[in-house]
Amino acid sequence: MTEPLSSSMEDYLEVIYELAGDGRGVRVKQIADHLGVSLPSVTSALRTLSDAGLVTHERYRPVELTPSGRARADALVNRHDALVRFLTEILLVDLETAEGEACRMEHAIGPVTLQRLVNFLQAVQRCPRGNAEWLNRLHARWRGQTCEEPCEPCVLVLEPPLEGVPTPNGHGAEPGRGLMPLSSVGPGVRCTVRHMRGRGPSRRRLADMGICRGVPLEIKKVAPLGDPIDIKVRGYHLCLRKDEAAQIMVEVAESPRQPTH
Amino acid sequence: MADPLVIAFAGNPNSGKTSLFNALTGARQHVANYPGVTVEVKHGRHVLTDGTEVRLLDLPGTYSLTAYSAEERVAREALLERQAVAIVCVIDASNLERNLYLLTQLVELDIPVVVALNMVDEAERLGLVIDTRRLEKLVGVPVVPTVGRRGDGVTELIEAAVKVAREGRRPKPFSLSSHVEEAVAEISPLVANLDGLEPGRKRFLALKLLEHDPELVSGAHHRLPQEVLDRVEEVRAELEEHLGEDPEILVADDRYGIAAGVAREVVGRSTQGRARMAERVDSILTNRVLGLPVLVLIMWGLFEGVFRIGGPLSEGIEVAFGWLGATLSESMADGPLRSLVVDGVISGVGGVLVFIPQVMLLFLGIALMEDTGYLARAAFVVDRIMHAFGLHGKSFIPMLLGFGCSVPAIMATRVLSDPKDRLTTILVVPWMSCSARLPVYALLIGAFFPAERGGVVLLSLYFMGVVLALVAARLFRSTLFKGPSEPFVMELPPYRMPTARAVVVHMWERAWLYVQKAGTTILAMSLVMWALSSYPKPPAGSEISDLEYSIAGRAGKAIEPVMAPAGFDWKLSVAVITGFAAKEVVVSSLSTIYGVGADAAEVGELPSLRESLQADPAMNPLVAYAFMVFVLLYIPCIPAVAVVAREAGSWKWAGFLVLWTTGSAWALATLVYQVGRLVVG
Numbered sequence: 001m002t003e004p005l006s007s008s009m010e011d012y013l014e015v016i017y018e019l020a021g022d023g024r025g026v027r028v029k030q031i032a033d034h035l036g037v038s039l040p041s042v043t044s045a046l047r048t049l050s051d052a053g054l055v056t057h058e059r060y061r062p063v064e065l066t067p068s069g070r071a072r073a074d075a076l077v078n079r080h081d082a083l084v085r086f087l088t089e090i091l092l093v094d095l096e097t098a099e100g101e102a103c104r105m106e107h108a109i110g111p112v113t114l115q116r117l118v119n120f121l122q123a124v125q126r127c128p129r130g131n132a133e134w135l136n137r138l139h140a141r142w143r144g145q146t147c148e149e150p151c152e153p154c155v156l157v158l159e160p161p162l163e164g165v166p167t168p169n170g171h172g173a174e175p176g177r178g179l180m181p182l183s184s185v186g187p188g189v190r191c192t193v194r195h196m197r198g199r200g201p202s203r204r205r206l207a208d209m210g211i212c213r214g215v216p217l218e219i220k221k222v223a224p225l226g227d228p229i230d231i232k233v234r235g236y237h238l239c240l241r242k243d244e245a246a247q248i249m250v251e252v253a254e255s256p257r258q259p260t261h
Numbered sequence: 262m263a264d265p266l267v268i269a270f271a272g273n274p275n276s277g278k279t280s281l282f283n284a285l286t287g288a289r290q291h292v293a294n295y296p297g298v299t300v301e302v303k304h305g306r307h308v309l310t311d312g313t314e315v316r317l318l319d320l321p322g323t324y325s326l327t328a329y330s331a332e333e334r335v336a337r338e339a340l341l342e343r344q345a346v347a348i349v350c351v352i353d354a355s356n357l358e359r360n361l362y363l364l365t366q367l368v369e370l371d372i373p374v375v376v377a378l379n380m381v382d383e384a385e386r387l388g389l390v391i392d393t394r395r396l397e398k399l400v401g402v403p404v405v406p407t408v409g410r411r412g413d414g415v416t417e418l419i420e421a422a423v424k425v426a427r428e429g430r431r432p433k434p435f436s437l438s439s440h441v442e443e444a445v446a447e448i449s450p451l452v453a454n455l456d457g458l459e460p461g462r463k464r465f466l467a468l469k470l471l472e473h474d475p476e477l478v479s480g481a482h483h484r485l486p487q488e489v490l491d492r493v494e495e496v497r498a499e500l501e502e503h504l505g506e507d508p509e510i511l512v513a514d515d516r517y518g519i520a521a522g523v524a525r526e527v528v529g530r531s532t533q534g535r536a537r538m539a540e541r542v543d544s545i546l547t548n549r550v551l552g553l554p555v556l557v558l559i560m561w562g563l564f565e566g567v568f569r570i571g572g573p574l575s576e577g578i579e580v581a582f583g584w585l586g587a588t589l590s591e592s593m594a595d596g597p598l599r600s601l602v603v604d605g606v607i608s609g610v611g612g613v614l615v616f617i618p619q620v621m622l623l624f625l626g627i628a629l630m631e632d633t634g635y636l637a638r639a640a641f642v643v644d645r646i647m648h649a650f651g652l653h654g655k656s657f658i659p660m661l662l663g664f665g666c667s668v669p670a671i672m673a674t675r676v677l678s679d680p681k682d683r684l685t686t687i688l689v690v691p692w693m694s695c696s697a698r699l700p701v702y703a704l705l706i707g708a709f710f711p712a713e714r715g716g717v718v719l720l721s722l723y724f725m726g727v728v729l730a731l732v733a734a735r736l737f738r739s740t741l742f743k744g745p746s747e748p749f750v751m752e753l754p755p756y757r758m759p760t761a762r763a764v765v766v767h768m769w770e771r772a773w774l775y776v777q778k779a780g781t782t783i784l785a786m787s788l789v790m791w792a793l794s795s796y797p798k799p800p801a802g803s804e805i806s807d808l809e810y811s812i813a814g815r816a817g818k819a820i821e822p823v824m825a826p827a828g829f830d831w832k833l834s835v836a837v838i839t840g841f842a843a844k845e846v847v848v849s850s851l852s853t854i855y856g857v858g859a860d861a862a863e864v865g866e867l868p869s870l871r872e873s874l875q876a877d878p879a880m881n882p883l884v885a886y887a888f889m890v891f892v893l894l895y896i897p898c899i900p901a902v903a904v905v906a907r908e909a910g911s912w913k914w915a916g917f918l919v920l921w922t923t924g925s926a927w928a929l930a931t932l933v934y935q936v937g938r939l940v941v942g
Contacts, residue, residue, distance in 0.1 A: 071439055078504055118505050199507060201329065202748040207513035208325040209750060210359050215517070221544075224552040225645035228654065228749055234358045234521070237753035239641050241648070244748045 007107030017073035025062020183245035191250035198247040272351030274322030275754040280409035282319040331675035347426035354384035361520035368432035371461030373425035437515040472509035539756040563626040571619035582611035605791030608852035616700035628767035632759030651738025663693025667901040679747035689730040691897035697844035827930035887934040895926035
């Protein structure tokens with residue numbers, strides 16, 4: 001039911017989708033500005049998309065996505081996210097590089113490979129304490145850290161430490177770079193939820209309390225014995241144990257503010 | 262006349278449902294409002310200006326219609342079973358986004374809904390301005406601004422609810438994202454023809470199946486054919502494959518998307534939220550260094566207050582009862598009737614009523630901690646410790662309530678959703694020394710310990726109960742209930758200044774229950790004890806005292822050998838047995854025993870129980886302490902055992918509790934007495 005689109009058409013679709021955001025129409029000028037192309041090329045691209053039934057576009061009227069265009073763009077954005085997650089969370093590439101590369105990769109790989117990649121990511125991360133143990137050790141090795149637990153000999157032998165692998169540590173982290181578990185973020189830091197690990201009822205409970213992808217939150221304080229932590233999310237205070245916080249991958253938006261008192 | 266309209270109050274915890282409910286029904290209902298979380302559906306009545314009677318249901322607070330804990334299940338069942346013809350969704354105006362999340366689910370139940378935009382005064386103080394009309398348009402149901410604690414807007418609210426109920430105006434569910442809607446559209450036709458499914462619930466059921474709601478999938482409400490479940494699994498798998506998330510998470514994300522969008526549209530800020538007093542207070546109460554010491558200090562202050570302020574007040578009551586007993590003794594002729602009234606009723610019931618001041622102060626303290634929001638902070642501060650003992654930060658709330666009464670405390674364990682956490686907490690809550698044990702301590706501490714050390718002795722008993730409860734929890738967690746603990750995800754409610762009225766009502770209700778208990782259980786037990794310790798009369802001219810010859814005396818003598826290692830003589834042994842009914846009865850039994858035992862010649866100058874105990878050569882501070890330890894630990898009263906059986910779902914656990922606590926009590930009282938004897942020499 002979906003005919004293949006050229007990579008540039010996919011880019012157009014994604015941009016319209018992003019600009020449309022809250023459902024209002026998008027101006028041709030906006031698209032042109034965003035992609036750095038001329039107005040006539042946008043018009044011609046829109047004609048192609050409109051023929052494919054993905055957008056509605058009349059002269060002097062804003063561009064709107066049709067339901068199938070929206071679904072298609074959704075899938076594209078999702079594909080993009082999956083790639084970014086793979087690059088940042090498994091290969092530990094920094095977010096900026098990952099974003100750029102994902103843009104190029106997403107047009108190059110087919111649906112089957114992409115789906116496998118998503119499956120792989122899920123399989124590795126589904127049980128972060130059990131199955132992903134080897135992954136943590138591999139990451140530690142890349143970072144040149146020593147494992148407290150005896151490492152798998154093959155990882156030690158085969159994998160040399162790598163240069164430029166970000167460390168998931170509250171102090172070393174720079175704003176806007178890479179994802180880290182909420183449990184390693186210090187008090188006073190504002191961050192955005194990018195991804196949740198783990199499944200099942202506790203994940204559901206967190207979702208019911210408003211912890212979803214994209215929601216901003218701030219760590220307010222840590223309990224006297226270091227656990228649990230108090231976070232401010234959606235305008236109220238929620239406390240979580242570090243175990244739960246470790247399941248929430250966030251992107252730090254801002255360096256810790258200096259306490260005012 | 263038609264059946265009265267039934268209207269349910271639903272909402273997030275701390276949204277002020279109960280204060281609205283009380284404003285409409287008058288504060289006191291036939292189900293007591295236990296200090297603690299609303300764990301049961303409460304019923305009330307309200308009469309409209311036109312004379313129509315409306316029945317109101319106050320549901321336990323819930324964040325979502327996905328039920329995790331027993332109390333949330335209670336709320337959900339009441340709504341699913343259509344016990345109400347309209348729902349009032351109570352929304353905390355200062356926390357719109359999260360509260361709207363529940364509304365997005367309530368509107369799917371096919372029951373008319375009205376929103377109570379509650380605590381608008383608090384929102385205003387925070388600098389939030391809410392466009393009510395716009396909110397009404399966006400959510401598609403009537404919105405009435407209210408201030409529950411002042412009763413503002415409640416009449417308009419109930420009228421709006423009655424109006425939508427009469428019109429049968431069903432709310433329109435919100436549209437979720439296209440993927441979810443497509444999946445719902447696939448599932449809906451499958452469930453359309455199920456037996457007993459009302460057409461209006463089709464969307465609700467389809468969504469719940471998509472979310473893989475355990476109870477609905479297992480067919481607790483509708484028997485679902487296997488092929489439907491298989492197809493639902495396929496749809497779920499497709500959605501998950503497509504979007505890389507569990508469908509239930511996608512649905513929650515969508516709902517929060519709606520809630521956040523609506524909140525953004527309707528909330529304006531008039532002034533920047535000021536740095537508030539509460540924030541500063543909070544930074545001390547939950548401070549990394551000060552948090553725990555402050556908690557200990559608050560607890561110490563509570564018990565000191567109970568003892569130091571309560572003590573003199575209760576002595577006043579003691580004097581009054583002493584005078585009443587003496588006056589009646591003088592005016593009545595000697596005989597069984599006088600003995601019944603003076604030794605049975607006055608000393609039995611009076612012995613218990615004397616401690617009303619302490620009980621009221623204790624409940625005042627608990628009500629204050631709860632209403633201000635400190636209780637949740639305390640749970641936050643101690644979670645790490647509780648966790649080390651295999652308990653949960655939320656277990657702290659029932660445990661603290663256990664200082665008041667084990668019965669509501671055991672019911673409050675419903676906040677825990679994991680059955681293992683919950684059973685462990687239920688089994689250790691009885692060791693949190695309840696207020697019924699307070700009279701026993703107050704009596705014995707008053708008699709055998711100097712006043713300046715009273716508070717410390719009292720605190721040591723409470724402390725012992727807490728420590729033993731924690732140790733027992735650890736033991737249960739590593740033997741009976743192995744496995745991981747439930748995640749600790751708890752809201753820290755905003756600090757609120759409690760209204761004097763709410764606190765006094767809390768305190769008064771508890772005190773009134775205590776008085777009622779004195780008038781019923783304890784009166785009856787006193788009469789039984791009087792009879793058992795007065796009859797049969799010894800033959801004339803016998804050396805033996807009346808009491809020793811009586812049934813109670815003989816029973817006490819029979820178990821004396823068992824209790825002797827703990828230092829108890831037969832009189833204490835009898836008192837312990839009678840305490841099964843209620844722990845205060847230990848005091849009234851002692852009163853009756855020593856009352857009956859007192860020499861009739863001394864009538865007119867009836868010694869107080871305290872003086873009688875001090876005069877008894879079998880008693881000394883060590884025996885008193887061992888006895889208090891025993892009373893702290895042994896079998897909780899009969900009502901508590903019954904509640905354990907009900908909440909744990911089997912008499913097996915209640916039986917286990919009885920044996921375990923009584924065995925431990927004997928062992929520890931013996932240990933205290935024997936070690937104490939070695940030390941004292």
